[in-house]
Structure formats: structure tokens, C-alpha cells
Amino acid sequence: xVALAHTQHQQRECTAQWPQRSLLRAAAFGxxxxxxxxxxxxxxxxxxxxxxxxxxDYRVAMPLTYAQMEALTIPVLIDRLVLRRQYxxxxxxxxxxxxxxxxxxxxxxxxxxxxxxxxxxxxxxxAETIVSKLGDTPGISYTEIAxxxxxxxxxxLAIRLLDYEPRSADQVPLLMKMKHDELALEKAIESGDTDLxxxxxxxxxxxxxxxxxLMFIRGYPQxxxxxxxxxxxxxxxxxIDLYYQDDRSGDSANVHVQDALRCKTQxxxxxxxxxxxxxxxxxxxxxxxxxxxxHMKLVQAQQALQERTNKPFIGLSVSDTxxxxxxxxxxxxxxxxxxxxxxxxxxxxxxxxVRALAETGQWMELENFSKSKKSPIGYExxxxxxxxxxxxxxxxxxxxxxxxxxxxxxYMQCKAWEQAAEDAFATRNEEVLDQIIARSGGGGHxxxxxxxxxxxxxxxxxx
Amino acid sequence: xxxxxxxxxxxRVDIGLLRQSLRAEFIECLTRCDGSKAIVxxxxxxxxxxxxxxxxxxxxxxxxxxxxxxxxxxPSCEMQHIIFLSRPxxxxxxxxxxxxxxxxxxxxxxFSVFFVPRKTMLCERKLEELGVYGNLTHIDEYNLDIIxxxxxxxxxxQPLSFRECYLEQDYTSLFYVARSLMTIQALYGTIxxxxxxxxxxxxxxxxxxxxxxxxxxxxxxxxPQIDNLILLDRSADLMTPMLSQLTYEGLxxxxxxxxxxxVRLPPEKFLTSEQEEKNAASGIAAGPKVLVLNSADEMFGxxxxxxxxxxxxxxxxxxxxxxxxxxxxxxxxxxxxxKQFVNRLPHLQSMRQAVSTHTSVAELIKERVFSDDxxxxxxxxxxxxxxxxxxxxxxxxxxxIAKKAPILKVLRLICVHCMANNGFKPKLMDFYRREIIxxxxxxxxxxxxxxxxVGLLFNKSSTVY
Numbered sequence: 001x002v003a004l005a006h007t008q009h010q011q012r013e014c015t016a017q018w019p020q021r022s023l024l025r026a027a028a029f030g031x032x033x034x035x036x037x038x039x040x041x042x043x044x045x046x047x048x049x050x051x052x053x054x055x056x057d058y059r060v061a062m063p064l065t066y067a068q069m070e071a072l073t074i075p076v077l078i079d080r081l082v083l084r085r086q087y088x089x090x091x092x093x094x095x096x097x098x099x100x101x102x103x104x105x106x107x108x109x110x111x112x113x114x115x116x117x118x119x120x121x122x123x124x125x126x127a128e129t130i131v132s133k134l135g136d137t138p139g140i141s142y143t144e145i146a147x148x149x150x151x152x153x154x155x156x157l158a159i160r161l162l163d164y165e166p167r168s169a170d171q172v173p174l175l176m177k178m179k180h181d182e183l184a185l186e187k188a189i190e191s192g193d194t195d196l197x198x199x200x201x202x203x204x205x206x207x208x209x210x211x212x213x214l215m216f217i218r219g220y221p222q223x224x225x226x227x228x229x230x231x232x233x234x235x236x237x238x239x240i241d242l243y244y245q246d247d248r249s250g251d252s253a254n255v256h257v258q259d260a261l262r263c264k265t266q267x268x269x270x271x272x273x274x275x276x277x278x279x280x281x282x283x284x285x286x287x288x289x290x291x292x293x294x295h296m297k298l299v300q301a302q303q304a305l306q307e308r309t310n311k312p313f314i315g316l317s318v319s320d321t322x323x324x325x326x327x328x329x330x331x332x333x334x335x336x337x338x339x340x341x342x343x344x345x346x347x348x349x350x351x352x353x354v355r356a357l358a359e360t361g362q363w364m365e366l367e368n369f370s371k372s373k374k375s376p377i378g379y380e381x382x383x384x385x386x387x388x389x390x391x392x393x394x395x396x397x398x399x400x401x402x403x404x405x406x407x408x409x410x411y412m413q414c415k416a417w418e419q420a421a422e423d424a425f426a427t428r429n430e431e432v433l434d435q436i437i438a439r440s441g442g443g444g445h446x447x448x449x450x451x452x453x454x455x456x457x458x459x460x461x462x463x
Numbered sequence: 464x465x466x467x468x469x470x471x472x473x474x475r476v477d478i479g480l481l482r483q484s485l486r487a488e489f490i491e492c493l494t495r496c497d498g499s500k501a502i503v504x505x506x507x508x509x510x511x512x513x514x515x516x517x518x519x520x521x522x523x524x525x526x527x528x529x530x531x532x533x534x535x536x537x538p539s540c541e542m543q544h545i546i547f548l549s550r551p552x553x554x555x556x557x558x559x560x561x562x563x564x565x566x567x568x569x570x571x572x573x574f575s576v577f578f579v580p581r582k583t584m585l586c587e588r589k590l591e592e593l594g595v596y597g598n599l600t601h602i603d604e605y606n607l608d609i610i611x612x613x614x615x616x617x618x619x620x621q622p623l624s625f626r627e628c629y630l631e632q633d634y635t636s637l638f639y640v641a642r643s644l645m646t647i648q649a650l651y652g653t654i655x656x657x658x659x660x661x662x663x664x665x666x667x668x669x670x671x672x673x674x675x676x677x678x679x680x681x682x683x684x685x686x687p688q689i690d691n692l693i694l695l696d697r698s699a700d701l702m703t704p705m706l707s708q709l710t711y712e713g714l715x716x717x718x719x720x721x722x723x724x725x726v727r728l729p730p731e732k733f734l735t736s737e738q739e740e741k742n743a744a745s746g747i748a749a750g751p752k753v754l755v756l757n758s759a760d761e762m763f764g765x766x767x768x769x770x771x772x773x774x775x776x777x778x779x780x781x782x783x784x785x786x787x788x789x790x791x792x793x794x795x796x797x798x799x800x801x802k803q804f805v806n807r808l809p810h811l812q813s814m815r816q817a818v819s820t821h822t823s824v825a826e827l828i829k830e831r832v833f834s835d836d837x838x839x840x841x842x843x844x845x846x847x848x849x850x851x852x853x854x855x856x857x858x859x860x861x862x863x864i865a866k867k868a869p870i871l872k873v874l875r876l877i878c879v880h881c882m883a884n885n886g887f888k889p890k891l892m893d894f895y896r897r898e899i900i901x902x903x904x905x906x907x908x909x910x911x912x913x914x915x916x917v918g919l920l921f922n923k924s925s926t927v928y
Binding site: 166167168191192193194195198199202221222225226228229230232233234250254257258261287288291292295298315316317318319320342344345347348351352355377 | 553554581583584585588627631632633634635637638641666669670673676677678861862864865866867893896897898900901902903904905906908909912
């Protein structure tokens with residue numbers, strides 16, 4: 001081992017007189033005789049020697065001794081090589097010494113690219129060369145190279161290079177600095193990062209005339225949508241202008257409707273609604289236009305009602321308005337007029353009347369109404385309306401008008417167990433008979449339960 | 464709420480790791496702020512936060528007071544550093560500015576804002592416009608984009624994302640999805656296979672691939688624990704959320720509403736008899752019972768996905784088993800057997816408590832489920848899904864509107880009808896729309912228009928297949 005150490009020491013000081021090769025051979029021979037020798041030292045020494053030999057080559061001309069190299073350290077040596085533009089050698093050394101690409105190859109390639117940018121002539125050629133060498137190597141910031149290109153005044157080249165920058169958060173601000181707003185916006189939209197899109201949009205809004213800005217944005221629907229979203233929250237008037245400029249009559253109309261409903265005075269409301277109606281027609285939305293006209297009629301009718309009765313009507317829907325009228329006066333002419341004017345279907349009107357009459361406890365009128373003609377809604381609504389108001393006696397009157405099969409269920413709701421049982425028996429419905437027993441519960445109904453059992457037996461016998 | 468989170472590690476992938484990393488990040492944000500701290504919360508953040516960090520953790524890191532974010536001035540406090548935790552919403556910026564303007568009169572105070580999940584340029588601009596940008600020591604973000612709810616469930620808690628993407632064409636939430644998936648991949652390994660259905664899924668996958676290119680150094684050295692990523696757009700199936708849920712957990716949600724894994728229930732069935740007496744004596748009504756529902760509760764884990772009709776039998780079987788196991792103590796003869804029994808006792812007692820709680824919940828559900836209302840709705844849904852006679856107005860829908868039933872219920876049924884019928888003929892569409900507007904108010908003109916834009920209501924197209 002002493003021989004080995006001596007040999008190595010000598011190698012470091014090697015000059016032409018003591019060729020490295022023979023020394024190395026001696027060392028290699030010697031190490032076989034040393035037990036438990038850690039080969040790492042040997043390998044490292046060999047690799048460092050190789051590097052040294054390379055830099056001592058006349059083309060590079062860095063005659064370093066080993067001691068100097070150690071003092072300098074390898075990273076600094078690489079930097080020196082880069083400064084001397086010995087890029088290829090530097091990269092090869094990095095690969096050979098297995099220096100991680102972050103510190104080694106990427107850094108060197110970045111420098112090389114910057115150099116190329118300063119020196120070469122043709123934009124396209126330079127860009128292609130750079131890209132082919134760099135490819136997708138991780139850790140390269142194309143933005144840096146592009147900034148360098150821009151600083152040299154080569155904006156075309158900078159844009160080409162920026163195209164390869166994967167990180168849009170770096171790409172976009174630089175494009176904006178270079179005043180390539182369209183490209184910046186396109187790249188921002190491509191990235192899907194809405195914050196980035198907003199950055200470009202706001203920058204554009206600040207730096208351009210409003211009309212100009214809106215025209216520009218129209219070409220980019222995604223950006224337009226985001227800007228509209230911003231306006232919706234922050235700048236109501238701008239949003240309306242936007243919709244108008246963009247011929248979005250449908251959306252415009254919707255906004256006018258929402259504004260109208262927030263109006264304090266009736267005249268304001270009607271004015272906004274008229275505008276909305278025009279826009280709906282423009283957007284060829286006949287349904288919405290008709291409904292808007294209808295609502296304006298309703299508001300006017302409600303205003304008249306409010307003045308006459310001193311009760312609040314504005315803001316209620318058509319159904320609610322009719323309901324209130326009926327509650328005040330079940331023969332209300334106004335309710336009839338509203339029904340005709342707004343083409344309220346029979347079924348809905350009957351429901352409203354039933355509820356209104358039950359609400360005010362006018363049981364006589366309710367009964368008369370039920371007899372006035374065949375109910376389009378059946379008699380169940382009458383029953384439930386009565387039960388809701390707690391009047392079982394009234395409810396029972398309407399159960400009789402229902403078809404037989406449906407009656408037991410409602411008799412049960414009225415707790416009229418006997419009638420329920422009889423009708424269930426008449427329709428041979430054993431399941432319902434069981435339900436009656438279950439729901440009528442315990443004490444006080446034992447007689448009833450016995451009778452039901454008898455009924456069930458009878459039914460089974462008939463089978 | 465302090466609660467062990469051990470259950471998070473029970474799934475195939477250890478979600479506990481994610482929770483730990485979120486907590487660590489939050490603590491790091493807190494420690495960056497010096498002095499005694501007070502936190503001002505954005506209301507919508509408090510619930511999701513409880514799933515990540517409880518109050519004791521905050522207190523341990525110097526947070527002594529907490530306030531909700533409101534307009535006007537903050538109540539005065541002696542804390543040195545006021546931290547605002549807020550979503551990047553412009554409306555919140557105004558409230559923050561109000562708070563700061565008042566409190567900044569005390570020169571010793573420092574202010575910081577942490578945006579959750581992301582700091583946006585618009586908000587920074589707004590703070591500048593409002594004149595308080597200069598008062599802020601730290602303006603940063605806390606990346607709480609995805610929150611662990613359960614051992615197999617993570618959520619971003621962005622309730623407005625459907626509206627934003629489909630109505631307003633604002634795809635910010637998709638960006639958050641992509642970013643949260645990158646976070647997951649950093650912890651659990653790069654997912655090799657990405658599959659999706661729908662335009663939004665495509666956008667997310669494109670963004671993920673882009674993000675991978677942008678930061679290749681993030682290639683994690685972790686072996687991928689997840690093999691496949693499957694992304695599904697909500698719009699691929701709009702009908703299912705409109706139908707009534709019929710599982711145990713689904714019904715609890717339909718009737719009472721589950722939010723951030725917990726539900727508030729009416730207290731009557733849960734009080735013991737002494738509590739009832741005490742309440743009757745003092746005249747105070749009991750507050751609602753808050754129940755936490757996740758897989759930490761073993762009983763709930765078994766019940767949650769069962770159809771409600773299977774819940775009763777399972778609960779009674781469990782009850783019998785617990786009772787018989789409790790009775791075993793009479794048979795224990797040797798000291799060792801007794802000792803074994805005593806060791807099992809806490810588990811048995813908690814099982815018994817769980818069975819009793821869930822039985823009460825099941826009873827609450829039963830009352831609603833067997834009501835005429837619910838049964839009618841269910842029958843209507845089944846008829847519609849069976850596509851029987853769906854070209855006409857459905858009688859139940861008509862009746863519900865006439866009775867002025869809650870509008871959400873009516874709208875859900877109409878959407879089911881529309882989708883089952885593959886669109887409405889103009890006459891039917893106009894009929895339903897008029898009925899809604901005339902019953903519930905003119906402002907629903909815009910509501911219905913929104914539904915059409917989003918694809919929940921549509922006309923029958925002229926092509927016949």
C-alpha cells in the first residue's frame with residue numbers, strides 16, 4: 001500500500017518523463033496485493049486523470065496540475081470551460097463524472113444557447129439548432145434564453161424560443177413584455193390557467209381603448225367568458241355593454257329582467273321589462289317575449305288591486321295573486337278575469353279555489369263548489385284540504401264522492417275505521433283490512449278488530 | 464372537533480399521508496407569521512378546515528382568537544398578527560379591506576392574507592385598488608385544494624363548479640382539479656394510465672400532461688400506488704342526481720343534509736330520560752344533535768350503502784348480537800375469561816351506543832319514507848324512468864305545481880321527465896314553463912333559461928333514431 005500511495009502521488013506530478021500509463025499499470029498491479037482495498041479511490045483517480053488530460057490538450061490549453069484542479073473544484077472547472085466556450089467538452093465531462101443534469105448539462109446548454117443567440121445570424125436556423133440540442137431536457141428555462149434574445153433585440157427569435165417554453169407562467173409575462181399580446185393571450189388560454197388569462201386580459205384593458213379592447217377580446221371566446229364573469233361581479237354596466245357589443249340579446253334580456261325585478265318604482269320596472277321584451281324578440285325567443293309581456297300586464301293589474309284593497313300584491317306570482325283574491329272574496333270577479341287573461345288551466349284554478357276556501361273555513365261554499373260541476377282534480381284535494389284544517393267531518397263528505405277503491409285510505413286518515421273496513425270489504429281488499437288493524441292501534445277497537453277478522457274469514461271462504 | 468383520523472389509513476391508499484402533508488403545510492404558514500395570532504375566517508372555509516386541523520392544533524401554534532370575516536371593523540383584540548384565510552373571491556377582498564383599515568390604526572399590528580387554495584392576480588389587484596395592499600406582511604396561498612373526507616373519498620368542495628364550467632364557461636375549477644391531482648401524484652406516485660369521458664375531463668387530462676411537462680423534476684421516486692385515473696364529467700349523467708336517493712346515507716342526506724361528513728338531527732329521539740326532564744324543567748329546548756358520519760363509525764360503514772329496507776333487519780341482528788355478547792359475562796368462570804371480557808367491554812359498549820343511535824336515525828328516516836308524499840314521488844320517478852307514457856304532462860308534477868310544492872322538488876322531477884323522454888316537444892316544454900312561472904314567479908324565467916343552457920332541459924331534436 002505504501003508503494004501504491006507513492007505511485008499515485010507520482011502520477012499527480014507526472015510530466016512527460018514519467019508517462020502516466022506505466023505509473024497506472026504499476027498502481028493497478030500493486031493494488032491486487034493489497035487486501036481490502038477500496039477501489040473507489042483508484043477509479044476516482046483514473047477519472048480525474050482523464051479529465052485533466054482532456055483539458056491539457058492543446059486545443060483547450062488549460063495546463064492544470066492535480067493540486068490546482070482539487071483547489072479549483074470540478075464545478076468551477078466546468079464554469080471555466082463554459083466561459084471559454086468549450087461547451088461540448090464541458091458536457092462530456094459532466095456526463096462522464098455523472099454530475100446531475102441540474103447542475104451540469106442543463107446549465108451548460110443554457111449558456112451555450114445564450115451564446116448562440118448572440119452570435120449566429122439566421123433566426124430560424126438558430127432556433128432550430130438550439131431546440132434540437134436542448135430538446136426537452138429538464139431544467140432548461142427557455143424563458144431565460146428568450147430574454148437574452150430579446151435583450152439582443154432579436155424579438156422574432158425570442159418568440160420562436162418561447163414557443164418551446166413549457167411553463168406558461170414564465171412564457172406569458174415575457175410575451176406581454178414584448179408586446180405580443182395576441183400570442184400571450186393564446187398561450188394563456190392554452191394553459192388552462194385562468195389566473196394567467198386574467199393577467200393578460202387586465203393588462204389589455206389597462207392599455208387599450210375600451211372599444212378596441214372589446215373588439216379584440218371578441219376573437220377569443222374563452223377570454224371573453226372570463227371577462228364577462230369578472231364584470232358580472234364587479235362592473236354591472238360593463239357587462240351590459242359587453243352583451244350589447246357581442247349581440248348576445250338573450251343574455252342581455254335576462255340581465256334586464258333581473259334588474260327590473262330589483263327596481264323600486266313601477267315605471268322603472270316596466271321600462272326595463274319593455275327593453276327585455278324587445279331583446280327577447282331579437283333573440284327569437286318567442287316564449288320569453290310573451291311571458292315578459294304577460295308579466296307587465298300582471299304588474300299593472302296588481303298595482304290596481306293594491307290601490308283598491310290596500311293589501312300588498314306586487315311581487316306575487318299569478319297563482320298567488322289569484323289565491324289572495326279568492327281568499328278575500330270567493331266569488332272574486334278579479335280572480336275570474338285573471339284566470340281568463342292568463343289562461344290558467346282548469347286544474348290549477350280548482351286547486352287554488354279549494355285551498356282558498358279551506359283556508360278561510362268556508363265549508364258551505366266549498367261544498368257548493370264541489371257540486372258545481374265534475375271536478376277536474378278529483379275529490380282528493382278537497383279531502384286533504386279539509387284534513388289540513390282539522391275538519392274531519394267536512395272531509396268525510398267528499399270521500400263519498402270518490403271511487404270505491406280509493407276510499408278506505410282516506411277513511412283511515414280521518415280515523416273512520418268502520419267505514420274504511422266496510423269499503424275495504426266491499427272491494428275484497430285484504431291488505432287494506434290488515435292496514436286498518438295496524439293503524440287503528442290498541443284499545444277501544446277490539447270490537448272492530450273482531451269484525452275485521454270475520455270479514456277476512458268471509459273473504460277467504462269465498463275464494 | 465378533535466377526532467382520531469386513523470380511519471383514513473384503512474383504504475387501499477393511505478389517505479392519512481395527504482392529511483398529514485396538508486397539516487404540515489398549514490403549520491408552516493402559521494409559523495411564518497410572528498407574534499400572537501388571530502385568524503379571520505371566510506365562512507365557507509371553516510367546515511372543510513375541521514377535517515384537516517382542529518382548534519387544539521391552532522392553539523398550539525399561537526392562535527388565540529378566531530373571527531368570522533365580515534364587513535366593517537374587527538372587534539378589538541390584543542393579538543399582534545391578524546391572519547386572513549379566504550377564498551380568492553373579490554367580494555371577500557372588500558371585507559378584508561374594511562377590517563384592515565380599522566385595525567391598522569394600531570401601528571403594532573401586522574396583517575397577512577393566505578388565499579385558499581390559490582392567490583389570484585385579480586384579488587391582489589383589488590387589494591391594491593382598495594389601498595390596503597401595502598399593509599400586508601405576507602400575501603400567500605395555502606394549497607388546500609383537495610380535502611380527505613374518508614379513507615376512500617376526497618373532495619375539492621367547490622359547490623359552484625358545475626355552474627361555473629357549464630353556464631359561465633369559467634374553467635378555474637378544472638385547473639384546481641388538475642393541480643390537486645398533481646399533488647396526489649407527488650405523494651402516491653405518477654399515475655400511468657389516464658382515461659376520461661366528456662369535454663371537461665379532456666381539459667383536465669390535457670392540463671395534467673402539460674403540468675407534467677412543466678415540472679419534470681417532480682418525477683417522484685415513489686412507486687405508483689395508483690394504476691388508473693378515470694375522469695367522468697357530471698354531464699355524462701345528469702339524471703342520477705335528480706332522482707331520490709334510497710340508500711341509508713343517501714336518505715339522511717336527502718332529508719337532513721350531510722355537510723362535511725356531519726349532519727344535524729332533531730334531538731328528540733336522542734335524549735335520555737333525565738335530559739328530557741331537565742329540559743322540561745328549565746324550559747329550554749335541546750339543540751340539534753350533531754352526528755359525524757364517516758368510516759370511523761364502524762356501524763355506519765356497514766349501513767351507509769344499504770337500501771333503506773335492508774337497514775332495519777341489519778340493525779336488529781346487530782342489536783341481538785351485542786346483547787348476547789354482553790350476556791357472556793355471566794358465563795365467564797375463570798379469571799382469564801373475565802379479563803378477556805373486560806377487554807372487549809369498551810368495544811361492545813360503543814357498538815351498543817352506535818346501534819342505538821343508528822336505530823333512532825333509521826326511525827327518523829322511516830317517518831319520512833313511508834309518508835304519502837315520498838311514496839308518490841318515488842312512484843312517479845319509477846314511472847318516468849320506465850319511459851311509460853312520457854310524452855304527456857305527468858299528473859304528479861302537475862299536482863305538485865298546483866299545490867305549490869317546494870320548487871326544487873318540482874324541478875327535479877321535470878328534469879327526470881325531460882331526460883327520460885329525450886327532450887320535450889315544444890307544447891309540453893311551454894306548458895311546464897308557464898306553469899312554473901305563473902306559480903312560483905316571473906324570475907324563474909331566467910332559472911329555466913339557465914337550465915336549458917346547462918342541458919338539464921332541452922327540446923326534442925328532430926332526428927329520430
